[in-house]
Amino acid sequence: MRLKTFKQGIHPGYYKRLSENEPIKRCPFPKRVIIPLSQHTGAPCKPLVEKKDKVERGQKIGEADAFITAPVHSSVTGTVKAIEKRPHPGTGSFKAVVIEREENTEEKEWEKGQLDLQNISADDVRKIVREAGIVGLGGAAFPASVKISPPKEKPIDTIILNGCECEPYLTADHRIMLEYTDDCILGLKIIMKTVRAKRGIVGIEANKMDAYELFLEKTKDEKNIDVKLLEVKYPEGAEKMLIKALLLREVPAGGLPMDVGVVVHNVGTAVSIVEAVRDNKPLIERVVTVTGKGINNPGNFMVPIGTPFSDVIEAAGGLKDNAAKVIMGGPLMGIAQSDLGVPVIKGTSGILVLTADEIDIEEEVNCIRCARCVDHCPMYLIPTEYVRFAKGEAWERLDSCHIMDCIECGSCAFVCPSKIPIVQYIKLGKLALRNLESKKG
């Protein structure tokens, strides 16, 4: 059988063995949590609590009055110690609510409730998902309530549940698919019902055969749900690539999946939606893969949002002596951290620790125009030109060669023999273009 896939892309080393067989363990509650008021794409929240306030686990502590946003909740019971700028793993620093946990408290757990799929209304689901602060857990952290509220003129026929997990090392989604299979499928059904999609597809990369077979078995009586196997290739799990691979539809440049009648949700997000709709539980914890050769006991952990990286790393046996780089996310799109006091946020799919011998910071040499970047770009762009124009500050020319369509997957820099940090130049170019745009007004 020929596996479904997209054109171009790369085949990195995956290293998933380190943690793929480790069942999800609970990360101990930390002494204090740091909950940034922005953990998502969209408007940042305003705090709903003040210093010295007592808060409960699951209590909403931040909210914004906007369409594209997601409220934040406390993941522990305790006292607000500060509301101040704190290091943030994605944006450098951001205003956060710091909560000190009450010692020896029994933290609330949510019982599995009952759910009658027939009797829930789409509007209720949207409200609940919004209130629960659910965002895409694949990494981009786009508010889930927005995704399940497509405008009327854009009917959705297919929901794709994204179980690709194409970033090397990460196994959180894999474990979720194995341990929360029923919830994944129920989540898919809830989303399908909410947006009135007729069809659901679960896309799983071929390096997770156990998950694939489990889903096949559990959906064999579901007429509207297909489980599809995808080639192991990066970035298979990028929305646009996944839609192309499964449905042969191309999301128009600058457009969204809903433009081609599709909504894609990560498997972890589907589980969170179930927990919100069925059990009334907000998004206050998530599965994080803690892995890499620089960590003593790699594994998958259920981590309260706001837990400092250092506590999570401790739960995984701590760093090895030769640990040299700590990354939030996978090795291809993840963000290197300088401060291990940064908190786990809703978009933290993994904490990857690389060792000194795995990191060779090679000096950038001249581009030899070998076009490997061109041959591997999943968006069919010409990355070498972006570097040239960004270096020459020819911003307008960047726009004319579609830099804004770049998804920053890093395939170009992965294959570049001249070790040019192409993604960095692209980010710089996009920023400069946006600044130009806003100046023009």
Place this chain on the structure above:
Amino acid sequence: MKENLIISVSPHQKEKPTTPMVMRGVIYALIPAVIASIYYFKLRAFLLIIVCIAGTILTEAVFQKLRRKTITINDGSALLTGLLLALVLPPSLPLWVGFLGAVMAIVIGKQIFGGLGQNIFNPALIGRAFLMATFPVMLTTWIKPGIFDAVSTATPLSIMKFDKNITSTLYLFLGNTGGSLGETCAIALIIGAIFLLIKKYMDWRIPLSYIGTVLILSSVLYLIKPAQYPTPWFHLFAGGLMIGALFMATDPVTSPVTKKGRYIFGVGCGILVIIIRTWGGLPEGVMYSILLMNAFTPLINRYTVPVQFGGRKK
């Protein structure tokens, strides 16, 4: 906890090959051709190769020193240029002429444009074109292969062009003919190219379209008038087509970056070779075909930009 964490921009995992590794790979791929050239043309070939390589490396170092730039002779690109230049020169060429060609290859072929990656034309071919213009007789004087004495002969292509005689394909394949150092032995070049393809240091589109075009056009000519035109096999293995299509036209710096562009580049080279060989005043046209297409590379790049994912054809 841990201090001094390394911070760098994503991706944090990269493929192994580096540009110097790619350069070295191409140099290794030329070893069979080097061995063949020394086998056929003895000490002359060896000395010419050494002198050309010394010339390019020395020139690059001096040029960069004078311009107070970082000296990059370790990246292997200057060595490769010198080697390629030597392989497309006649074995009887005086060594000082070879050296001069090497100097010119680096100065006007590469450094004047800003160094590695910036040049428009293939530097080795620029070196050869310079010598061709300056010392036309020396550049078209050939010696017999396989013997120590310099007995003059002609290349299969000029024998074809001026005497209408065809050299046997087996001789062409093995390289037992008059010609430039590294161009005569087709099999050695093909072995090297297969190595590059396996290592993915070379894209197959240019060689395929270049050689394919020559094959098709020469077949058409041969079918029309078998008495007047040589066989397609002759066109493929005589002269510099193999070294040109496999090692010169594939120079990434001077060939298009788009996939479609690479096909156009190869087809263009193929058409030019057949035109020059068949109707031109020169017996061989590989060098000029590649240099001319090099000049078109920026234009080809501009007009073959692929439609981006989700984009619309205009």
